[in-house]
Amino acid sequence: MTKSHSWNFPNSCSPSRFFSWRAFTLLLVPLFLSACVPYVKYDDVVSKLERANRVNSDMEKRLKDSQLSGFQGDAQLQRASAKIQSLESDVQGLAQERDVLRQANVALQQSLEEMPKVFISTEQFAPQIRTNPETGGLMLNDELLFDKGRSVLRKQGKELIGELVSIIQRDYPDRNIFIDGHTDNTPIQKSKNADNWELGAKRAHAVFQEFVNQGVDKNRMKLTSSGWAKPVPGVDPNTENGRSQCRRVEIRIGTVGG
Numbered sequence: 001m002t003k004s005h006s007w008n009f010p011n012s013c014s015p016s017r018f019f020s021w022r023a024f025t026l027l028l029v030p031l032f033l034s035a036c037v038p039y040v041k042y043d044d045v046v047s048k049l050e051r052a053n054r055v056n057s058d059m060e061k062r063l064k065d066s067q068l069s070g071f072q073g074d075a076q077l078q079r080a081s082a083k084i085q086s087l088e089s090d091v092q093g094l095a096q097e098r099d100v101l102r103q104a105n106v107a108l109q110q111s112l113e114e115m116p117k118v119f120i121s122t123e124q125f126a127p128q129i130r131t132n133p134e135t136g137g138l139m140l141n142d143e144l145l146f147d148k149g150r151s152v153l154r155k156q157g158k159e160l161i162g163e164l165v166s167i168i169q170r171d172y173p174d175r176n177i178f179i180d181g182h183t184d185n186t187p188i189q190k191s192k193n194a195d196n197w198e199l200g201a202k203r204a205h206a207v208f209q210e211f212v213n214q215g216v217d218k219n220r221m222k223l224t225s226s227g228w229a230k231p232v233p234g235v236d237p238n239t240e241n242g243r244s245q246c247r248r249v250e251i252r253i254g255t256v257g258g
Contacts, residue, residue, distance in 0.1 A: 102197075105224050109180075120167060120253060126160060134233050137180065137250035138164070142203070145249060149191060151202035158210055165214040168253065176254035177211065177221045179204045184243035185228040200225035207249050 120131075120138055130139050142148075145157035153161070168177065181200030193199040204223045212218050231237035231246045 108222060108224050109226065120164075120171075126163065129160075132233065132250060135250065135252060137178070137252040139232065139245075139248045139250055140207075141245070142247040142249070143244075145207070146203060149199075151193075151199060151206050153206050153210055161207060161210045162214055164251065165211060165216060169216070172253050175220070177216065178250075178252040178254060179207050179211075179221060179223050180250045180252070181205075181207075181223075181225040181227075182230060182246055182248045182250065183228050184246045185231075185237050186243060195227065197225050197227035200227050203249055207251070 126144075128141070128144065131137070132139050140157075140160070144160055145153055147154065168175075181202070181204035183196040183200045185196070188195050188199065191199070193202065201223070204225055208218070208221055208223055211221060228237070228246065231242065232248070235245050236242040237246050
């Protein structure tokens with residue numbers, strides 16, 4: 001015998017109301033679930049936006065840094081360019097001044113060649129000093145005056161010039177004195193001197209200064225440098241012995257009124 005079951009609903013919750021409530025609940029679930037999806041997407045978008053903002057801020061900082069570096073680089077480049085232009089201008093001015101000095105030196109050399117020769121005998125105090133047969137000048141070999149490649153007088157050189165000054169002051173007190181620096185034809189390397197002409201000029205000036213120190217009026221003296229252009233007559237300047245003889249300072253005495 002089949003037992004029958006009966007549903008007991010409270011008066012306030014009839015079957016029709018129960019099913020209505022259940023249906024309403026089932027309708028809310030998909031609505032609730034559908035409301036959660038946009039929120040998740042929104043949270044993800046916000047996270048991506050925050051990351052993008054951080055990346056953008058970092059890129060802006062790098063851009064500013066690169067612009068600043070660029071501005072600094074431009075400023076440094078401008079300063080360097082200005083310095084180069086200034087140095088180029090200085091070099092050009094020195095080159096022009098040097099050309100003028102070279103021309104004056106050539107003119108003075110020509111005038112010296114046309115002058116009568118005055119010969120000084122040095123046998124009594126310096127037999128190693130020879131006389132140039134063409135110019136009449138006393139040829140003071142560089143070994144007597146300087147260390148190799150230098151333009152500062154040695155003690156021996158100063159003593160030799162002192163004896164020479166005594167003779168000139170005694171025998172030629174009113175004559176002009178010409179001092180000419182000569183070198184060999186070996187190119188200058190690893191030196192403070194730009195070339196042989198400059199080395200010859202410095203050596204001639206060192207002798208000139210010692211003459212002044214010994215009491216000779218500087219207005220009586222004239223300086224020139226021939227560099228390697230005028231080797232000793234009769235000497236091969238391409239041999240070691242010839243080059244040794246060419247390295248010298250010549251001292252010549254002018255004629256009366258010259």
